[in-house]
Amino acid sequence: MTxxxxxxxxxxxxxxxxxxxxxxxxRIPKDLENxxxxxxxxxxxxxxxxxxxxTEQALEGEFGVLINLxxxxxxxxxxxxxxxxxxxxxxxxxxLQEAEDG
Amino acid sequence: MGKGTFRCVTLSDFNLTNxxxxxxQSAGSPAIEPIATxxxxxxxxxxxxxxxxxxxxxxxxxxxxxxEAVLPDFARALRHEPVDHDAVLAAVNAYADTLVQxxxxxxxxxxASWTMPPGDRGLGLLDLKPGLGLAGLxxxxxxxxxxxxxxxxxxxxxxxxxxxxxxxxxFAPKSWYLAKFPxxxxxxxxxxxxxxxxxxGLCGQARKLIIVDLDDTLxxxxxGEVGWEGLTLGGHDPLGEAFVDxxxxxxxxxxxxxxxxxxxxxxxxxxxxxMAKHPEMVLRRDDFAGWRINWQDKAQNVADLVAELxxxxxxxxxxxxxxxxxxxxxxxLPEVRVPDWxxxxxxxxxxxxxxxxxxxxxxxxxxxxxxxxxxxARERKAxxxxxxxxxxxxxxxxxxVVASTLNRTDLARAAQLLNKTNQLNLSTRRMSESxxxxxxxxxxxxxxxxxxxxxxxGLGLTGIISLECDxxxxxxxxxxxxxxxxxxxxxxxxxxxxxxxxxxxxxxTLQADYLPTAKNKPCLDFWRRSGFDADxxxxxxxxxxxERNYPVPGPVELQVGD
Numbered sequence: 001m002t003x004x005x006x007x008x009x010x011x012x013x014x015x016x017x018x019x020x021x022x023x024x025x026x027r028i029p030k031d032l033e034n035x036x037x038x039x040x041x042x043x044x045x046x047x048x049x050x051x052x053x054x055t056e057q058a059l060e061g062e063f064g065v066l067i068n069l070x071x072x073x074x075x076x077x078x079x080x081x082x083x084x085x086x087x088x089x090x091x092x093x094x095x096l097q098e099a100e101d102g
Numbered sequence: 103m104g105k106g107t108f109r110c111v112t113l114s115d116f117n118l119t120n121x122x123x124x125x126x127q128s129a130g131s132p133a134i135e136p137i138a139t140x141x142x143x144x145x146x147x148x149x150x151x152x153x154x155x156x157x158x159x160x161x162x163x164x165x166x167x168x169x170e171a172v173l174p175d176f177a178r179a180l181r182h183e184p185v186d187h188d189a190v191l192a193a194v195n196a197y198a199d200t201l202v203q204x205x206x207x208x209x210x211x212x213x214a215s216w217t218m219p220p221g222d223r224g225l226g227l228l229d230l231k232p233g234l235g236l237a238g239l240x241x242x243x244x245x246x247x248x249x250x251x252x253x254x255x256x257x258x259x260x261x262x263x264x265x266x267x268x269x270x271x272x273f274a275p276k277s278w279y280l281a282k283f284p285x286x287x288x289x290x291x292x293x294x295x296x297x298x299x300x301x302x303g304l305c306g307q308a309r310k311l312i313i314v315d316l317d318d319t320l321x322x323x324x325x326g327e328v329g330w331e332g333l334t335l336g337g338h339d340p341l342g343e344a345f346v347d348x349x350x351x352x353x354x355x356x357x358x359x360x361x362x363x364x365x366x367x368x369x370x371x372x373x374x375x376x377m378a379k380h381p382e383m384v385l386r387r388d389d390f391a392g393w394r395i396n397w398q399d400k401a402q403n404v405a406d407l408v409a410e411l412x413x414x415x416x417x418x419x420x421x422x423x424x425x426x427x428x429x430x431x432x433x434x435l436p437e438v439r440v441p442d443w444x445x446x447x448x449x450x451x452x453x454x455x456x457x458x459x460x461x462x463x464x465x466x467x468x469x470x471x472x473x474x475x476x477x478x479a480r481e482r483k484a485x486x487x488x489x490x491x492x493x494x495x496x497x498x499x500x501x502x503v504v505a506s507t508l509n510r511t512d513l514a515r516a517a518q519l520l521n522k523t524n525q526l527n528l529s530t531r532r533m534s535e536s537x538x539x540x541x542x543x544x545x546x547x548x549x550x551x552x553x554x555x556x557x558x559x560g561l562g563l564t565g566i567i568s569l570e571c572d573x574x575x576x577x578x579x580x581x582x583x584x585x586x587x588x589x590x591x592x593x594x595x596x597x598x599x600x601x602x603x604x605x606x607x608x609x610x611t612l613q614a615d616y617l618p619t620a621k622n623k624p625c626l627d628f629w630r631r632s633g634f635d636a637d638x639x640x641x642x643x644x645x646x647x648x649e650r651n652y653p654v655p656g657p658v659e660l661q662v663g664d
Contacts, residue, residue, distance in 0.1 A: 021124055053276065057274070
């Protein structure tokens, strides 16, 4: 599986975990472009915290490394890495690359 | 409990959002509706009966606190300041006294046991040192809390340490700093599952019967092919030991009131010979309440066996190593719990012990003796087959019924019976112990517990009848009887008891209102032949004029205690 495929697997596993705590109408769809967080995003802050924590755990399981998803850039509302699952995947890809590059 | 939903206030000094999410989304039965409260408000909410969360009369409360948040001396101990451990225990007493006040607002209170902050090793090698170690102190605090809450009715201390052991990743510091979650979601998920099991047990939904397959489930190998001498069971063999351990675990469950049955595709004589002759069999014939060992469809056999034992499919668990048989039973009998079963036989015991469906709020002598009672019942049935007529059989049993006014000793068993009896149950009321006690001691009410015995031995506390008086009229409110003693004139004896008491009070009529459920038609059948007159168009009200004598039936002796 490609690195991108493994990232998606980890992110979707995290989405599944978070959704276990949510009512059907509040669940995060596995749609890469769906707005998660921000002005139009439906998710509340606890859901985003859960998604971050579960994604970090899933990435550790998948890649065997601890990735800290919360960076200053990631939390910037203008360029939020948590706006959609697609931006989250891109953010993870960048962090993994940085970890590999040392 | 309204409409099959258990409404539960959740209280904590930390964020329980995820626990509430797991509870609300659980597919378990009964449904739990968590009533969330703001975290960090625990002392105020415990002390304020007028707070919003108590307004709608919730069924229960779940309290989960970090000890360092509710006991300042323990927080100091965590910082390794010198602390008098007896003073900490005195603070536990005071905290428990506050919790006991909740009993006036809800029927049931669950509290999670206290745990050390995740990752805190306390004083290392001194951590269990009396008077010094924090791990030792927290054990004593939990013990004290358990003792104090154990003195009150309707309080249960849930073992939170189990939730931390289940998942390796129990804590991420980030989750505390971001959202005030002191534990990972794995821990919250385990806690929600335990709470769900506890509520199911309280509501009488614990499973009562495990039906097991034989070949490669109870023992290794096919007995029809290798004979009992060739089975893998015990001995100096890893799998043999695993099967013995699995049987030990099943046997242990019988001491918690769970019955065992067998459904297996085999020759009955061959299988029973193996049970009798194999020297390392833990479970013998008398450990099983019944069996269907033949070549018929397993789903049909399960249904037949459950009916024979007078239990419900919803009370049954089916264990089989064969996924095809599991799938067949699960599809044909969806009420039966059919857990996934591991291919690895060394995991059988662990998998059995991980099932949460046997939790009960009380463990009575009747529970511990249930397997024996069913074994004796088989003997009793054999006598029935020899007897000339039903009346001859009833006379031969020498049945004795002892009625006692509800007392504290019998309260747990009475509440258990009230909450789990379905078939012969007039009103199918469900109440916690404290609610039952308060109701029974209300003015104009009387509630008896019914013990039955016969020449084969005691059958235990198996019935409840209660009466409420209004002017010159009496009403039978609860009338319920375990299926173990149905059809043996105990029903008529209980009715005679109520009539006798009502007459002594000077009442003129006695009435019973049948409330139909999906399962209590046997109760309606009894009242239709009871001798009471059907008194409304729906045929659900039965009335008796007390000027007419209602005698205790001939084959039964009735004794009335205090």
